[in-house]
Amino acid sequence: MKIRLFLLLVSMLTLSCSKDNDDQNSNQDQDNETEYKERMREFVIGISKFAKSQNAQFIVIPQNGIEIVSANGDASGENHSAYLNAIDGNGQEDLFFGYNDDDQATPAADNQYLRELLDKSKNTGKTILVTDYCSTPSKVTSSYTQNKNAGYISFAADKRDLTSIPGFPSTIPDENATVVKKLSEIKNFLYLINPSGFSTKTAFINAVTATNYDLIIMDLYFSDGSSFTADEINQLRNKVNGGKRLVISYMSIGEAEDYRYYWQTGWASNKPAWLDAENPAWKGNYKVKYWNKDWQNIIFGNSGSYTQKVINAGFDGVYLDIIDAFEFYE
Numbered sequence: 124m125k126i127r128l129f130l131l132l133v134s135m136l137t138l139s140c141s142k143d144n145d146d147q148n149s150n151q152d153q154d155n156e157t158e159y160k161e162r163m164r165e166f167v168i169g170i171s172k173f174a175k176s177q178n179a180q181f182i183v184i185p186q187n188g189i190e191i192v193s194a195n196g197d198a199s200g201e202n203h204s205a206y207l208n209a210i211d212g213n214g215q216e217d218l219f220f221g222y223n224d225d226d227q228a229t230p231a232a233d234n235q236y237l238r239e240l241l242d243k244s245k246n247t248g249k250t251i252l253v254t255d256y257c258s259t260p261s262k263v264t265s266s267y268t269q270n271k272n273a274g275y276i277s278f279a280a281d282k283r284d285l286t287s288i289p290g291f292p293s294t295i296p297d298e299n300a301t302v303v304k305k306l307s308e309i310k311n312f313l314y315l316i317n318p319s320g321f322s323t324k325t326a327f328i329n330a331v332t333a334t335n336y337d338l339i340i341m342d343l344y345f346s347d348g349s350s351f352t353a354d355e356i357n358q359l360r361n362k363v364n365g366g367k368r369l370v371i372s373y374m375s376i377g378e379a380e381d382y383r384y385y386w387q388t389g390w391a392s393n394k395p396a397w398l399d400a401e402n403p404a405w406k407g408n409y410k411v412k413y414w415n416k417d418w419q420n421i422i423f424g425n426s427g428s429y430t431q432k433v434i435n436a437g438f439d440g441v442y443l444d445i446i447d448a449f450e451f452y453e
Contacts (some may be wrong), residue, residue: 159400159449160191162414164206166422167443171209173423174430174441179417182306182371182440184252188215188447189240198239202247211306212250217239218277219269221256225283228262238273250306252277254314256283260291278314286317288330296403299336300366306440309337309369316373319346325374328358335362338369340442343433344384353437372438376444381407384422385429386443399451410451 167185174181192207193200218237222229245251251274255266258281270277277296281289297310297438313336322325324345331339339359344350351359360367379398390398397415402408411418423430433441 124261138452150397159452160196163188163377163446163449164191164203166413166419167446168205168209169419170376170423170430170443173428174434177434180305180320180439181367182211183443184207184212184214184250184306184371185210185443185446187216187444188449189215189237191449192240192244195410198236198243200439202243207244207249209439210249212252213244214239214252214254215275216254217256218253218275219255219266220262220279221283225256226258234316241275245274248307248368250309252312253277255279257281258289263289263291266387267292271296276309277313278312280314284317285314286320287336288313288315294412295335298364299339300335300362300364300365303337303369304367306369308336311336312338312340316340316342317346318342321346322413324349324351324355328355331359332361333363335364335366336368337362337366338371340373340406343372343374343429343436343438348384350416351436353435356437369439370437371442372433372436372439373442373444374422374433375408375409375444377411377413377448378402378405379411379418381409383429410448412452413448 154408167183171183174183190196190215192203194203195201215237217229218234218241219229220226222233241251253270253275255270255277257263257266257279257290260295263279263281267277269370279289281287295311299310301308301310303309313331313334315331318327318341321330327345331341341351341359359370362368395417397412397418399410399412402410413419420428424429425431
């Protein structure tokens with residue numbers, strides 16, 4: 124009897140310890156999720172404050188990582204007001220096409236998950252920019268139709284590397300001759316961040332100004348490494364029909380890129396503390412500990428920072444990529 128009682132007590136104690144460990148691990152996982160999401164929010168808010176202190180109309184649009192519009196990272200949570208107040212819109216890739224593979228419809232469950240979070244932002248007055256990756260004409264048409272019905276502005280990219288201006292449809296959806304001055308006024312946009320398909324800056328500028336897109340998301344730098352000037356950005360604002368567009372600069376903040384001006388060759392053998400693993404899907408792109416002050420100093424807060432270079436070049440705003448870097452660390 125004493126032996127059975129002893130074994131029973133040991134069993135109960137073991138189960139209790141196991142449950143305590145499970146609870147502790149669960150709480151730690153939850154803390155990690157909260158911490159890394161909040162650190163990304165703080166990063167974006169810092170960029171926004173820095174830029175808007177110089178130009179109150181400067182546009183800040185984070186792409187992906189839409190979970191952080193919610194205080195608990197879920198559609199059921201309260202809006203994260205400080206974060207939403209710092210941004211002007213949200214970008215989202217693969218909403219209707221491209222989530223698992225280009226030119227393939229996004230699974231309904233994933234689409235619904237993303238839309239519930241995107242709508243939290245949209246319902247506070249933010250503009251939602253969706254990039255679907257599809258090239259079959261019927262799917263391109265479907266992408267534009269579904270996004271418009273959802274209240275989003277969309278672009279159907281026919282190439283994942285964003286090197287071209289699609290030939291279909293021949294007329295841009297909701298094409299107009301408006302002089303666009305605010306993000307809330309756009310009806311369409313062009314995502315063209317890789318200029319490698321254009322032989323010169325002039326060729327790139329001529330191709331863009333031959334279109335009527337209301338907004339272009341492009342890179343600060345041409346493929347030869349030279350940055351676009353304020354005069355060139357001003358040229359790019361011209362639509363062929365006489366209207367004006369907004370010009371937004373792409374900027375990755377959740378990964379470092381070894382082809383950027385800030386990259387140092389010595390990092391290959393002596394990495395800074397904030398530099399992490401290479402992204403296997405994108406050679407030359409490296410995860411970063413984005414909360415690290417040294418990395419943040421590269422991105423914003425001083426006269427030599429990336430954000431300052433974008434401002435100096437005359438862009439209307441920034442399109443911040445790899446916001447979902449928090450997933451890597453969670």
